[in-house]
Amino acid sequence: MNLLHANDTAGEYPASYYAATRSDLAPFAQLRGETRADVCVVGGGYTGLSAALHLAERGYDVVLLEAHRVGFGASGRNGGQVGSGQRQDQTWIEAAVGTDKAHALWDLAEEAKRLVKSLIHDHAMPVTFHPGVAHACWTASEVSASHRYAEKLARDYGYTHLEALDQAGMERIVGSRVYKGGEVDRDAGHVHPLNYAIGLAKAAAAAGVRIFETSEVHRVEPGANPIVRTGQGRVLCKQVVLAGNGYLGPLDRKVSAKVMPINNFIIATEPLGARASEILAEPIAVADSKFVVNYWRLSEDNRLLFGGGESYGYRFPDIIKTVSKPMLEVYPQLKGTRIDYAWGGTLAITMNRMPCFTRPAQNLFSASGYSGHGVAMATLAGKLMAEACATQSERFDLMASLPQHRFPGGPTLRWPLLVLAMTWYSMRDRLGL
Ligand SMILES: Cc1cc2nc3c(=O)[nH]c(=O)nc-3n(C[C@H](O)[C@H](O)[C@H](O)COP(=O)(O)OP(=O)(O)OC[C@H]3O[C@@H](n4cnc5c(N)ncnc54)[C@H](O)[C@@H]3O)c2cc1C
Structure with a gap:
């Protein structure tokens, strides 16, 4: 196979x-x-x-x-999210490779984000870079850690685009009561991948x-x-x-011994019309603090594109069932909403x-x-x-x-x-x- x-x-x-x-x-x-x-x-x-x-x-x-x-x-x-920084946070990277190299890796990641924006612009691609990615935390301790990390990035890396949110602030933007707060990164963004x-x-x-x-x-x-x-x-x-x-x-085979394929899934609801602004009050993307991350945003025609669930192996599972579960946990008000598209993708992870x-x-x-x-x-x-x-x-x-x-x-x-x-x-x- x-x-x-x-x-x-x-x-x-x-x-x-x-x-x-x-x-x-x-x-x-x-x-x-x-x-x-x-x-x-x-x-x-x-x-x-x-x-x-x-x-x-x-x-x-x-x-x-x-x-x-x-x-x-x-x-x-x-999910189309163009995130800031490397996949691991700077605290982890500093501990792994030291401060100097951590700064160089941060700079590369910032260059990566700028590169996406400039390629879209320079080649006049019909792709919009929508700014704003929220990180929504399930627990109070994750919220404190995320606010401390925002302060660290501002202090040590001069990165001042993270806006801390408490529970009410997060609820105002993401229209869900399940999160205790988090932050929005105003320089990250999302695109049609x-x-x-x-x-x-x-x-x-x-x-x-x-x-x-x-x-x-x-x-x-x-x-x-x-x-x-x-x-x-x-x-x-x-x-x-x-x-x-x-x-x-x-x-x-030497590379694939270190790089493992896993599958991840996204569903797209029917267009939500006026209900869309109750799901996201701003045209940002969101990723949450679960180990198997939930992430979502609205499409240009106001569908909710919600990603989550993982599988390991060759075959994709029942995607609608797999992803509807976390979607309804975050947005119970969407029960009964039609799902128009469901697809899976294979990405690669390292240890x-x-x-x-x-x-x-x-x-x-x-x-x-x-x-x-x-x-x-x-x-x-x-x-x-x-x-x-x-x-x-x-x-x-x-x-x-x-x-x-x-x-x-x-x-x-x-x-x-x-x-x-x-x-x-x-x-x-x-x-x-
Ligand atoms: C569902 C999902 C959600 C994700 N969400 C995000 C997100 O929001 N933000 C983010 O930053 N990242 C996200 N990722 C990860 C991101 O999509 C990948 O890291 C990125 O697309 C990797 O690009 P790539 O070119 O290396 O790999 P791919 O896009 O997988 O391209 C590899 C290509 O190589 C071709 N290929 C493979 N083997 C051969 C061969 N033998 N001969 C010829 N062609 C071959 C394949 O057909 C494929 O087109 C997500 C991934 C998935 C699956």
């Missing part, structure tokens, strides 16, 4: 709200026969598209191979990248002149960028939830495992890999210096062990521990 083919129709976007509202993009041809390139990029999500675009802008001849359609993977299915991916693909193609869709890579033969093989063709190149993220699996940047060979680069924080970071990863291909690898090396460990259990036992660990944490969510 291969995750690339487990839940979806080959060569098509899943039936999501995003696919129903996507920008036009004529399919790119399938790779047939032999071609040559300076760099071959495997995977057409944010990582691969951004790498290809930035390489082409540096004058490289680039071929990008995508198994289905560009934005088919997590990049076309996610698939249209952002399509915007990147159009920009890359305009910059000269040769994109091939329905071109699944079956093998990468390393060496001074690597050969990348699909079912119908092959690319002879000098460098390879691996950007398959949660689907990478067999293409690089420590920081991304895995690695260079399996001198001319082979890989970045993945953004652990649910990849809209901005994957975009930046592509840029850093383009820099590294062009021999400026200091910033890629900084990310690659983060310690990464293999998931216990090896290829056969890692999933059952992960299920055990995740079940324990989600049980804590349910028990309110």
